[in-house]
Amino acid sequence: MSLTSYLSRFVAASTHPSPAESLSLSQLAPSILNLTISDTPEQWSLYESLLLSALRTGDDTSARLVLQRLSDRFGNSNARIMALQGMYDEAIATNHAQLEQVLKNYDDVIKDDPTNVPIAKRRITLLHHLNKKPEAIAALTALLDLNPTDAEAWAQLAQYYFEIAMYSQAIYCLEEVLLILPNAYNVHARLGEINYIVADSGGGGGKESILERLEASLRWYLRSVELCDGYLRGYYGIKMVTAKLMQTKASGQRTIAEEKVNKLNSVATVHLNDIVSGHEKGKKEFVGYDSVEVAAAKELLAADDSST
Amino acid sequence: MSRSAPSKVLIAFSSILLAHACYSAHEHSLLSTVLQSATPSAAGTPTTGSSLPLDITLETLVSVALLLVGIVSSGWELKPISLRKYAGLLESGQIVPDGMDAKSAKGKKKGLFDGLEERPGFLDIRKQRKEFADWIKQQDDS
Numbered sequence: 001m002s003l004t005s006y007l008s009r010f011v012a013a014s015t016h017p018s019p020a021e022s023l024s025l026s027q028l029a030p031s032i033l034n035l036t037i038s039d040t041p042e043q044w045s046l047y048e049s050l051l052l053s054a055l056r057t058g059d060d061t062s063a064r065l066v067l068q069r070l071s072d073r074f075g076n077s078n079a080r081i082m083a084l085q086g087m088y089d090e091a092i093a094t095n096h097a098q099l100e101q102v103l104k105n106y107d108d109v110i111k112d113d114p115t116n117v118p119i120a121k122r123r124i125t126l127l128h129h130l131n132k133k134p135e136a137i138a139a140l141t142a143l144l145d146l147n148p149t150d151a152e153a154w155a156q157l158a159q160y161y162f163e164i165a166m167y168s169q170a171i172y173c174l175e176e177v178l179l180i181l182p183n184a185y186n187v188h189a190r191l192g193e194i195n196y197i198v199a200d201s202g203g204g205g206g207k208e209s210i211l212e213r214l215e216a217s218l219r220w221y222l223r224s225v226e227l228c229d230g231y232l233r234g235y236y237g238i239k240m241v242t243a244k245l246m247q248t249k250a251s252g253q254r255t256i257a258e259e260k261v262n263k264l265n266s267v268a269t270v271h272l273n274d275i276v277s278g279h280e281k282g283k284k285e286f287v288g289y290d291s292v293e294v295a296a297a298k299e300l301l302a303a304d305d306s307s308t
Numbered sequence: 309m310s311r312s313a314p315s316k317v318l319i320a321f322s323s324i325l326l327a328h329a330c331y332s333a334h335e336h337s338l339l340s341t342v343l344q345s346a347t348p349s350a351a352g353t354p355t356t357g358s359s360l361p362l363d364i365t366l367e368t369l370v371s372v373a374l375l376l377v378g379i380v381s382s383g384w385e386l387k388p389i390s391l392r393k394y395a396g397l398l399e400s401g402q403i404v405p406d407g408m409d410a411k412s413a414k415g416k417k418k419g420l421f422d423g424l425e426e427r428p429g430f431l432d433i434r435k436q437r438k439e440f441a442d443w444i445k446q447q448d449d450s
Contacts, residue, residue: 012418014422014426015426015427015428015431016426016436019439019440019443019444020443022436022440023440052431052433055433055437056433056436056437056440057440058437058440058441083429087431087433090433090434091433091434091437093434117429118429121429121430124430125430125431125432128432129432129434129435151424152423152424152427152429152430153429155424155425155427156427156429156430159427177424181421181424183391183395183420183421184420184421184424185395185419185420185421186419186421186422186424186425187421187424190425226392227391227392227395228391228392228395228396228399228419229392229393229395229396229397230396230399230400231395231396231399232399284402285400285402286400287401288399288400288401288402289399289400289401
Protein backbone atom coordinates (compact mmCIF):
# COMPACT_ATOMS: atom_id res chain seq x y z
CA MET A 1 0.00 0.00 0.00
CA SER A 2 1.15 3.51 -0.72
CA LEU A 3 1.27 6.50 1.54
CA THR A 4 -1.88 8.07 0.13
CA SER A 5 -3.94 4.95 0.58
CA TYR A 6 -2.81 4.71 4.21
CA LEU A 7 -3.65 8.36 4.70
CA SER A 8 -7.05 7.84 3.12
CA ARG A 9 -7.87 5.16 5.67
CA PHE A 10 -6.92 7.45 8.52
CA VAL A 11 -8.85 10.40 7.08
CA ALA A 12 -11.94 8.22 6.68
CA ALA A 13 -11.87 7.31 10.37
CA SER A 14 -13.31 9.95 12.65
CA THR A 15 -11.51 11.28 15.71
CA HIS A 16 -13.77 8.99 17.74
CA PRO A 17 -13.41 5.65 15.96
CA SER A 18 -14.91 2.43 17.22
CA PRO A 19 -12.49 0.17 19.13
CA ALA A 20 -12.34 -2.37 16.31
CA GLU A 21 -11.47 0.41 13.87
CA SER A 22 -8.78 1.80 16.17
CA LEU A 23 -7.26 -1.64 16.40
CA SER A 24 -7.09 -2.16 12.66
CA LEU A 25 -5.61 1.33 12.16
CA SER A 26 -3.08 0.80 14.90
CA GLN A 27 -2.01 -2.51 13.36
CA LEU A 28 -0.84 -0.56 10.30
CA ALA A 29 1.90 1.01 12.44
CA PRO A 30 4.82 -1.33 11.56
CA SER A 31 4.24 -1.10 7.81
CA ILE A 32 3.85 2.67 7.91
CA LEU A 33 6.99 3.08 10.00
CA ASN A 34 8.88 0.94 7.47
CA LEU A 35 8.01 3.25 4.58
CA THR A 36 10.86 5.53 3.60
CA ILE A 37 10.48 9.00 5.08
CA SER A 38 9.57 11.26 2.18
CA ASP A 39 9.19 14.55 4.10
CA THR A 40 5.89 15.47 2.45
CA PRO A 41 2.92 17.07 4.24
CA GLU A 42 0.96 13.83 3.72
CA GLN A 43 3.66 11.83 5.44
CA TRP A 44 3.58 13.99 8.57
CA SER A 45 -0.18 14.16 8.83
CA LEU A 46 -0.20 10.38 8.47
CA TYR A 47 2.30 10.20 11.33
CA GLU A 48 0.14 12.46 13.45
CA SER A 49 -2.95 10.29 12.94
CA LEU A 50 -0.91 7.16 13.53
CA LEU A 51 0.35 8.58 16.81
CA LEU A 52 -3.21 9.17 18.01
CA SER A 53 -4.41 5.70 17.08
CA ALA A 54 -1.33 4.08 18.63
CA LEU A 55 -2.04 5.96 21.86
CA ARG A 56 -5.69 4.93 21.73
CA THR A 57 -4.83 1.26 21.49
CA GLY A 58 -1.99 1.41 24.04
CA ASP A 59 0.77 0.73 21.49
CA ASP A 60 3.16 3.01 23.37
CA THR A 61 6.36 1.82 21.66
CA SER A 62 5.11 2.80 18.20
CA ALA A 63 3.74 6.04 19.63
CA ARG A 64 7.12 6.88 21.13
CA LEU A 65 8.87 6.19 17.81
CA VAL A 66 6.42 8.25 15.76
CA LEU A 67 6.62 11.13 18.21
CA GLN A 68 10.41 10.94 18.10
CA ARG A 69 10.43 11.22 14.32
CA LEU A 70 7.96 14.11 14.41
CA SER A 71 9.95 16.06 16.94
CA ASP A 72 13.22 15.35 15.09
CA ARG A 73 11.67 16.96 12.05
CA PHE A 74 9.81 19.90 13.58
CA GLY A 75 11.66 20.53 16.84
CA ASN A 76 10.42 20.30 20.38
CA SER A 77 9.29 23.91 20.58
CA ASN A 78 6.71 23.62 17.81
CA ALA A 79 3.28 24.24 19.39
CA ARG A 80 1.66 21.30 17.63
CA ILE A 81 4.47 18.92 18.55
CA MET A 82 4.27 20.15 22.14
CA ALA A 83 0.57 19.29 22.19
CA LEU A 84 1.26 15.82 20.78
CA GLN A 85 4.01 15.31 23.31
CA GLY A 86 1.58 16.40 26.01
CA MET A 87 -1.02 13.96 24.75
CA TYR A 88 1.56 11.18 24.89
CA ASP A 89 2.47 12.12 28.47
CA GLU A 90 -1.21 12.16 29.42
CA ALA A 91 -1.79 8.77 27.85
CA ILE A 92 1.12 6.97 29.51
CA ALA A 93 0.62 8.51 32.96
CA THR A 94 -0.27 5.70 35.33
CA ASN A 95 -1.43 7.60 38.39
CA HIS A 96 -3.01 10.83 39.47
CA ALA A 97 0.27 12.42 40.58
CA GLN A 98 1.77 11.97 37.12
CA LEU A 99 -1.27 13.61 35.54
CA GLU A 100 -0.93 16.53 37.94
CA GLN A 101 2.68 16.81 36.82
CA VAL A 102 1.60 16.96 33.16
CA LEU A 103 -0.91 19.64 34.11
CA LYS A 104 1.84 21.59 35.85
CA ASN A 105 3.98 21.39 32.71
CA TYR A 106 1.07 22.80 30.71
CA ASP A 107 0.68 25.63 33.23
CA ASP A 108 4.39 26.48 32.85
CA VAL A 109 4.14 26.54 29.05
CA ILE A 110 1.05 28.74 29.16
CA LYS A 111 2.75 31.11 31.60
CA ASP A 112 5.63 31.55 29.14
CA ASP A 113 3.46 31.84 26.08
CA PRO A 114 -0.26 32.47 26.68
CA THR A 115 -0.94 32.29 22.92
CA ASN A 116 0.06 28.63 22.61
CA VAL A 117 -3.43 27.49 21.60
CA PRO A 118 -2.79 23.72 21.14
CA ILE A 119 -1.31 23.47 24.64
CA ALA A 120 -4.11 25.61 26.08
CA LYS A 121 -6.62 23.18 24.59
CA ARG A 122 -4.74 20.19 25.98
CA ARG A 123 -4.72 21.82 29.41
CA ILE A 124 -8.48 22.45 29.26
CA THR A 125 -9.14 18.87 28.20
CA LEU A 126 -6.98 17.51 31.00
CA LEU A 127 -8.70 19.75 33.56
CA HIS A 128 -12.03 18.46 32.36
CA HIS A 129 -10.78 14.90 32.47
CA LEU A 130 -9.61 15.38 36.06
CA ASN A 131 -13.18 16.43 36.84
CA LYS A 132 -12.25 20.05 37.44
CA LYS A 133 -15.12 21.26 35.31
CA PRO A 134 -15.40 24.84 36.64
CA GLU A 135 -11.64 25.35 36.08
CA ALA A 136 -11.91 23.90 32.57
CA ILE A 137 -14.76 26.26 31.71
CA ALA A 138 -12.93 29.24 33.19
CA ALA A 139 -9.79 28.38 31.19
CA LEU A 140 -11.81 27.92 28.03
CA THR A 141 -13.57 31.28 28.41
CA ALA A 142 -10.16 32.88 28.96
CA LEU A 143 -8.91 31.24 25.76
CA LEU A 144 -11.96 32.52 23.91
CA ASP A 145 -11.32 36.04 25.20
CA LEU A 146 -7.92 35.73 23.61
CA ASN A 147 -9.14 34.16 20.39
CA PRO A 148 -12.87 34.75 19.87
CA THR A 149 -13.00 33.38 16.32
CA ASP A 150 -12.13 29.80 17.25
CA ALA A 151 -15.30 27.89 16.34
CA GLU A 152 -13.96 24.62 17.74
CA ALA A 153 -13.42 26.19 21.15
CA TRP A 154 -16.92 27.72 21.20
CA ALA A 155 -18.40 24.34 20.31
CA GLN A 156 -16.39 22.68 23.08
CA LEU A 157 -17.55 25.31 25.60
CA ALA A 158 -21.14 24.62 24.53
CA GLN A 159 -20.54 20.93 25.23
CA TYR A 160 -19.12 21.65 28.71
CA TYR A 161 -22.09 23.87 29.57
CA PHE A 162 -24.45 21.27 28.20
CA GLU A 163 -22.92 18.59 30.43
CA ILE A 164 -23.64 20.60 33.56
CA ALA A 165 -27.16 21.45 32.29
CA MET A 166 -26.50 25.17 31.75
CA TYR A 167 -28.54 25.07 28.58
CA SER A 168 -28.96 28.76 27.83
CA GLN A 169 -25.18 29.25 28.03
CA ALA A 170 -24.70 26.26 25.73
CA ILE A 171 -27.16 27.76 23.24
CA TYR A 172 -25.35 31.08 23.39
CA CYS A 173 -22.02 29.39 22.60
CA LEU A 174 -23.44 27.49 19.64
CA GLU A 175 -24.92 30.72 18.31
CA GLU A 176 -21.41 32.16 18.48
CA VAL A 177 -20.24 29.20 16.37
CA LEU A 178 -22.90 30.09 13.84
CA LEU A 179 -21.63 33.66 13.69
CA ILE A 180 -18.27 32.24 12.58
CA LEU A 181 -19.62 29.43 10.37
CA PRO A 182 -23.17 30.39 9.35
CA ASN A 183 -23.56 27.31 7.12
CA ALA A 184 -22.78 24.72 9.78
CA TYR A 185 -25.98 22.74 9.43
CA ASN A 186 -25.01 20.22 12.10
CA VAL A 187 -24.71 23.05 14.62
CA HIS A 188 -28.21 24.17 13.64
CA ALA A 189 -29.44 20.66 14.31
CA ARG A 190 -27.55 20.62 17.63
CA LEU A 191 -29.29 23.86 18.64
CA GLY A 192 -32.60 22.21 17.77
CA GLU A 193 -31.68 19.25 19.96
CA ILE A 194 -30.70 21.38 22.93
CA ASN A 195 -33.87 23.47 22.70
CA TYR A 196 -35.88 20.27 22.55
CA ILE A 197 -34.09 18.87 25.60
CA VAL A 198 -34.78 22.10 27.49
CA ALA A 199 -38.47 21.90 26.57
CA ASP A 200 -38.53 18.24 27.53
CA SER A 201 -37.00 18.90 30.93
CA GLY A 202 -39.61 21.52 31.74
CA GLY A 203 -38.45 24.77 30.19
CA GLY A 204 -35.10 24.95 31.97
CA GLY A 205 -36.43 27.56 34.44
CA GLY A 206 -35.81 30.35 31.95
CA LYS A 207 -38.36 32.96 31.01
CA GLU A 208 -39.33 31.19 27.80
CA SER A 209 -42.20 28.74 28.00
CA ILE A 210 -42.01 25.14 26.84
CA LEU A 211 -43.98 26.07 23.74
CA GLU A 212 -41.53 28.78 22.77
CA ARG A 213 -38.63 26.36 23.24
CA LEU A 214 -40.27 23.75 21.02
CA GLU A 215 -40.95 26.31 18.34
CA ALA A 216 -37.36 27.55 18.52
CA SER A 217 -36.21 23.96 18.21
CA LEU A 218 -38.41 23.44 15.16
CA ARG A 219 -36.98 26.57 13.53
CA TRP A 220 -33.39 25.41 14.05
CA TYR A 221 -34.15 21.99 12.61
CA LEU A 222 -35.89 23.53 9.61
CA ARG A 223 -32.88 25.69 8.92
CA SER A 224 -30.61 22.65 9.10
CA VAL A 225 -32.55 20.79 6.40
CA GLU A 226 -32.66 23.98 4.38
CA LEU A 227 -28.87 24.08 4.45
CA CYS A 228 -28.40 20.38 3.75
CA ASP A 229 -30.53 18.44 1.34
CA GLY A 230 -31.87 15.18 2.80
CA TYR A 231 -30.30 15.70 6.22
CA LEU A 232 -31.46 12.67 8.21
CA ARG A 233 -30.75 14.21 11.60
CA GLY A 234 -32.72 17.33 10.67
CA TYR A 235 -35.78 15.46 9.46
CA TYR A 236 -35.66 13.22 12.50
CA GLY A 237 -35.74 16.33 14.67
CA ILE A 238 -38.57 17.93 12.74
CA LYS A 239 -40.65 14.81 13.10
CA MET A 240 -39.93 14.58 16.81
CA VAL A 241 -40.63 18.25 17.57
CA THR A 242 -43.77 18.50 15.48
CA ALA A 243 -45.16 15.37 17.13
CA LYS A 244 -44.51 16.99 20.50
CA LEU A 245 -46.03 20.27 19.36
CA MET A 246 -49.19 18.50 18.19
CA GLN A 247 -49.54 16.84 21.58
CA THR A 248 -48.91 19.96 23.61
CA LYS A 249 -52.16 21.69 24.39
CA ALA A 250 -51.72 25.39 23.79
CA SER A 251 -50.34 27.13 26.82
CA GLY A 252 -49.37 30.54 25.56
CA GLN A 253 -49.38 32.06 22.13
CA ARG A 254 -48.43 29.86 19.22
CA THR A 255 -46.42 31.62 16.53
CA ILE A 256 -46.37 28.65 14.14
CA ALA A 257 -49.91 27.74 13.07
CA GLU A 258 -51.10 24.27 13.98
CA GLU A 259 -51.86 23.26 10.41
CA LYS A 260 -48.34 24.24 9.40
CA VAL A 261 -46.98 21.98 12.13
CA ASN A 262 -49.14 19.13 10.85
CA LYS A 263 -47.91 19.69 7.34
CA LEU A 264 -44.27 19.79 8.42
CA ASN A 265 -44.80 16.57 10.32
CA SER A 266 -46.09 14.79 7.24
CA VAL A 267 -43.31 16.22 5.07
CA ALA A 268 -40.71 14.93 7.52
CA THR A 269 -42.45 11.55 7.60
CA VAL A 270 -42.30 11.31 3.81
CA HIS A 271 -38.60 12.14 3.75
CA LEU A 272 -37.75 9.73 6.56
CA ASN A 273 -39.75 6.99 4.86
CA ASP A 274 -37.84 7.61 1.64
CA ILE A 275 -34.51 7.39 3.40
CA VAL A 276 -35.39 4.30 5.45
CA SER A 277 -36.89 2.31 2.59
CA GLY A 278 -34.18 3.45 0.16
CA HIS A 279 -31.49 2.40 2.60
CA GLU A 280 -33.08 -1.01 3.13
CA LYS A 281 -33.43 -1.64 -0.57
CA GLY A 282 -29.80 -0.62 -1.05
CA LYS A 283 -30.54 2.20 -3.48
CA LYS A 284 -27.45 4.07 -4.58
CA GLU A 285 -28.68 7.44 -3.29
CA PHE A 286 -29.35 6.19 0.21
CA VAL A 287 -26.75 3.53 1.08
CA GLY A 288 -24.30 6.12 2.39
CA TYR A 289 -26.40 7.00 5.42
CA ASP A 290 -25.25 5.78 8.80
CA SER A 291 -27.02 2.47 9.53
CA VAL A 292 -27.51 3.33 13.20
CA GLU A 293 -29.17 6.62 12.35
CA VAL A 294 -31.43 4.96 9.80
CA ALA A 295 -32.44 2.35 12.38
CA ALA A 296 -33.30 5.13 14.84
CA ALA A 297 -35.43 6.86 12.20
CA LYS A 298 -37.21 3.59 11.50
CA GLU A 299 -37.97 3.20 15.18
CA LEU A 300 -39.36 6.72 15.34
CA LEU A 301 -41.61 6.05 12.37
CA ALA A 302 -42.81 2.78 13.86
CA ALA A 303 -43.58 4.47 17.20
CA ASP A 304 -45.51 7.14 15.33
CA ASP A 305 -47.52 4.54 13.42
CA SER A 306 -48.50 2.66 16.54
CA SER A 307 -49.59 5.81 18.40
CA THR A 308 -51.96 6.97 15.69
CA MET B 309 -21.80 10.91 -19.33
CA SER B 310 -25.35 10.83 -20.62
CA ARG B 311 -26.08 12.84 -23.72
CA SER B 312 -29.52 13.99 -24.78
CA ALA B 313 -30.80 12.81 -28.16
CA PRO B 314 -31.04 16.22 -29.96
CA SER B 315 -27.46 17.11 -29.07
CA LYS B 316 -26.26 13.70 -30.27
CA VAL B 317 -27.90 14.37 -33.65
CA LEU B 318 -26.42 17.87 -33.74
CA ILE B 319 -22.91 16.57 -32.96
CA ALA B 320 -23.19 13.85 -35.64
CA PHE B 321 -24.52 16.27 -38.25
CA SER B 322 -21.93 18.97 -37.63
CA SER B 323 -19.11 16.39 -37.60
CA ILE B 324 -20.16 15.18 -41.04
CA LEU B 325 -20.38 18.79 -42.21
CA LEU B 326 -16.89 19.52 -40.89
CA ALA B 327 -15.46 16.40 -42.52
CA HIS B 328 -17.13 17.39 -45.77
CA ALA B 329 -15.67 20.90 -45.60
CA CYS B 330 -12.19 19.46 -45.04
CA TYR B 331 -12.62 17.09 -47.96
CA SER B 332 -13.84 19.90 -50.25
CA ALA B 333 -10.93 22.12 -49.28
CA HIS B 334 -8.51 19.30 -50.03
CA GLU B 335 -10.15 18.58 -53.39
CA HIS B 336 -10.19 22.25 -54.27
CA SER B 337 -6.47 22.71 -53.64
CA LEU B 338 -5.71 19.52 -55.58
CA LEU B 339 -7.84 20.69 -58.49
CA SER B 340 -6.20 24.11 -58.69
CA THR B 341 -2.66 22.63 -58.70
CA VAL B 342 -3.65 20.17 -61.42
CA LEU B 343 -5.18 22.99 -63.47
CA GLN B 344 -2.07 25.12 -63.01
CA SER B 345 0.32 22.39 -64.18
CA ALA B 346 -1.99 21.55 -67.12
CA THR B 347 -1.94 25.12 -68.39
CA PRO B 348 1.66 26.33 -68.02
CA SER B 349 0.83 29.34 -70.15
CA ALA B 350 -1.16 30.77 -67.25
CA ALA B 351 1.90 30.73 -64.97
CA GLY B 352 2.03 34.49 -65.01
CA THR B 353 -1.47 34.87 -63.46
CA PRO B 354 -1.68 35.00 -59.62
CA THR B 355 -2.17 31.56 -58.01
CA THR B 356 -5.64 30.81 -56.77
CA GLY B 357 -4.58 27.73 -54.80
CA SER B 358 -4.29 29.57 -51.51
CA SER B 359 -7.75 31.19 -51.56
CA LEU B 360 -10.73 28.94 -50.95
CA PRO B 361 -14.18 29.58 -52.36
CA LEU B 362 -16.56 31.31 -49.96
CA ASP B 363 -18.92 28.34 -49.61
CA ILE B 364 -16.20 26.05 -48.20
CA THR B 365 -15.11 28.70 -45.67
CA LEU B 366 -18.71 29.23 -44.59
CA GLU B 367 -19.34 25.50 -44.32
CA THR B 368 -16.29 25.11 -42.05
CA LEU B 369 -17.31 27.98 -39.77
CA VAL B 370 -20.93 26.84 -39.52
CA SER B 371 -19.99 23.23 -38.81
CA VAL B 372 -17.55 24.23 -36.04
CA ALA B 373 -20.15 26.53 -34.47
CA LEU B 374 -22.80 23.80 -34.55
CA LEU B 375 -20.35 21.27 -33.11
CA LEU B 376 -19.59 23.62 -30.22
CA VAL B 377 -23.28 24.15 -29.50
CA GLY B 378 -23.84 20.41 -29.66
CA ILE B 379 -21.05 19.59 -27.19
CA VAL B 380 -21.98 22.33 -24.74
CA SER B 381 -25.64 21.40 -24.74
CA SER B 382 -25.00 17.67 -24.49
CA GLY B 383 -25.87 17.86 -20.79
CA TRP B 384 -23.08 16.20 -18.90
CA GLU B 385 -23.44 16.05 -15.17
CA LEU B 386 -22.33 19.27 -13.54
CA LYS B 387 -20.64 19.26 -10.16
CA PRO B 388 -22.92 20.48 -7.35
CA ILE B 389 -21.98 24.04 -6.48
CA SER B 390 -24.79 24.92 -4.10
CA LEU B 391 -24.01 24.13 -0.49
CA ARG B 392 -27.39 22.50 0.08
CA LYS B 393 -26.86 20.02 -2.70
CA TYR B 394 -23.20 19.37 -1.97
CA ALA B 395 -23.76 18.89 1.76
CA GLY B 396 -26.68 16.59 1.02
CA LEU B 397 -24.56 14.43 -1.28
CA LEU B 398 -21.86 14.25 1.37
CA GLU B 399 -24.31 13.34 4.11
CA SER B 400 -25.91 10.61 2.08
CA GLY B 401 -22.48 9.28 1.13
CA GLN B 402 -22.88 9.72 -2.62
CA ILE B 403 -19.65 11.66 -2.96
CA VAL B 404 -16.52 11.44 -0.87
CA PRO B 405 -14.49 14.48 0.15
CA ASP B 406 -10.97 15.11 -1.15
CA GLY B 407 -8.19 12.99 0.25
CA MET B 408 -10.34 9.90 0.67
CA ASP B 409 -10.86 7.04 -1.72
CA ALA B 410 -14.24 5.42 -2.13
CA LYS B 411 -13.15 2.14 -0.58
CA SER B 412 -11.99 3.42 2.78
CA ALA B 413 -14.86 5.91 2.96
CA LYS B 414 -17.45 3.18 2.57
CA GLY B 415 -20.03 3.14 5.33
CA LYS B 416 -18.57 6.23 6.98
CA LYS B 417 -20.43 9.36 6.13
CA LYS B 418 -18.56 12.60 6.40
CA GLY B 419 -20.30 15.91 6.93
CA LEU B 420 -18.85 19.25 5.95
CA PHE B 421 -18.64 20.51 9.51
CA ASP B 422 -17.87 17.31 11.42
CA GLY B 423 -14.84 18.97 12.94
CA LEU B 424 -17.14 21.11 15.07
CA GLU B 425 -18.56 18.03 16.72
CA GLU B 426 -15.44 15.89 16.84
CA ARG B 427 -13.15 18.72 17.96
CA PRO B 428 -9.73 17.07 17.51
CA GLY B 429 -8.02 19.82 19.55
CA PHE B 430 -9.88 18.72 22.65
CA LEU B 431 -9.35 15.00 22.21
CA ASP B 432 -9.64 13.23 25.57
CA ILE B 433 -7.03 10.56 24.90
CA ARG B 434 -7.26 8.91 28.32
CA LYS B 435 -11.00 8.37 27.95
CA GLN B 436 -10.54 6.78 24.52
CA ARG B 437 -7.70 4.65 25.83
CA LYS B 438 -9.87 3.40 28.65
CA GLU B 439 -12.75 2.65 26.27
CA PHE B 440 -10.41 0.64 24.10
CA ALA B 441 -8.96 -1.28 27.06
CA ASP B 442 -12.50 -2.12 28.24
CA TRP B 443 -13.41 -3.31 24.76
CA ILE B 444 -10.35 -5.55 24.57
CA LYS B 445 -11.19 -7.02 27.97
CA GLN B 446 -14.72 -7.69 26.79
CA GLN B 447 -13.43 -9.38 23.63
CA ASP B 448 -11.18 -11.61 25.70
CA ASP B 449 -13.98 -12.63 28.02
CA SER B 450 -16.39 -13.61 25.29
